Amino acid sequence: MTGFFAMGGYGFYVWSAYGVAALAIIAELLALRARRNACRAAAAARGETASL
Amino acid sequence: MNFYRYSSPSAFYPLAGTLAPWFGWSASLLAIAGLWIGFGLAPTDFQQGDAYRIIFIHVPAAWMSMFIYLVMAFWSALSLGFNTRLSAMMAQALAPTGALMTFIALWTGAFWGRPTWGTYWAWDARMTSELILLFLYFGVIALRNAIDDDRRADRACAVLALVGAVNVPIIYFSVYWWNTLHQGSSISVAAPKIAPIMLTGMLIMALAAWFYSIAVALVRVRCIILERERGAAWAGLVAEPGKA
Numbered sequence: 001m002t003g004f005f006a007m008g009g010y011g012f013y014v015w016s017a018y019g020v021a022a023l024a025i026i027a028e029l030l031a032l033r034a035r036r037n038a039c040r041a042a043a044a045a046r047g048e049t050a051s052l
Numbered sequence: 053m054n055f056y057r058y059s060s061p062s063a064f065y066p067l068a069g070t071l072a073p074w075f076g077w078s079a080s081l082l083a084i085a086g087l088w089i090g091f092g093l094a095p096t097d098f099q100q101g102d103a104y105r106i107i108f109i110h111v112p113a114a115w116m117s118m119f120i121y122l123v124m125a126f127w128s129a130l131s132l133g134f135n136t137r138l139s140a141m142m143a144q145a146l147a148p149t150g151a152l153m154t155f156i157a158l159w160t161g162a163f164w165g166r167p168t169w170g171t172y173w174a175w176d177a178r179m180t181s182e183l184i185l186l187f188l189y190f191g192v193i194a195l196r197n198a199i200d201d202d203r204r205a206d207r208a209c210a211v212l213a214l215v216g217a218v219n220v221p222i223i224y225f226s227v228y229w230w231n232t233l234h235q236g237s238s239i240s241v242a243a244p245k246i247a248p249i250m251l252t253g254m255l256i257m258a259l260a261a262w263f264y265s266i267a268v269a270l271v272r273v274r275c276i277i278l279e280r281e282r283g284a285a286w287a288g289l290v291a292e293p294g295k296a
Binding site for chain 1: 159
């Protein structure tokens with residue numbers, strides 16, 4: 001397990017790379033969810049909702 | 053089956069909504085499989101030790117950064133040629149994800165370069181042209197925000213996307229055209245210079261990145277359709293608040 005985090009001595013580089021990449025992907029997904037909620041709410045406020 | 057009906061935003065909206073989760077879940081499963089191969093099965097590299105494992109995120113992101121730009125340019129060309137709104141909306145939806153992939157390629161490349169080349173950055177041909185790609189993505193996004201009229205913004209961004217497309221073959225061929233720091237291609241049909249298990253992990257991660265990009269672009273274009281097509285008086289597009 002410690003070998004997994006150590007990455008043969010290159011742990012700082014490997015986890016900095018993957019860590020920031022993961023954060024960036026999460027940021028995009030969160031921003032997209034916020035945009036989706038906002039535009040759906042705006043559409044609902046305009047009355048463009050499903051008429052069931 | 054007339055697929056051209058999907059060039060209408062109101063017809064494409066539900067189709068995108070159906071497809072996006074499929075691509076999203078597939079991307080997640082592929083990423084799990086790819087990372088399992090990359091960190092669990094692939095052996096340590098003889099020359100680079102475990103630092104080479106950055107390849108499983110760096111190369112897929114770099115490939116997607118170029119591919120997304122070409123797809124964005126494709127939709128831009130269609131939007132100019134056929135004056136279609138949805139084509140321009142697809143280009144608009146792709147730009148942020150393309151910028152993300154470019155950033156990930158640059159960042160992971162820097163952290164791979166430091167232990168292996170001794171430097172985070174060099175003004176070599178590929179790295180410089182990839183950085184320019186990031187600026188082009190930012191430019192397309194910024195130009196969109198700078199122009200109030202949607203259709204004028206569509207045309208301006210389409211022209212910028214098409215003009216910038218020349219950068220993609222420059223990135224790709226840079227390692228052949230110039231004597232430059234970034235290494236050449238490790239993959240060829242004849243004799244790949246990479247161990248098969250490493251190649252498999254990289255290809256699975258590339259597929260994961262591709263499906264992720266498709267899923268995110270489909271969700272984003274749905275947002276763009278709702279934002280831009282206001283007043284088109286659709287019924288039944290958006291579920292009542294509180295429902296799915």
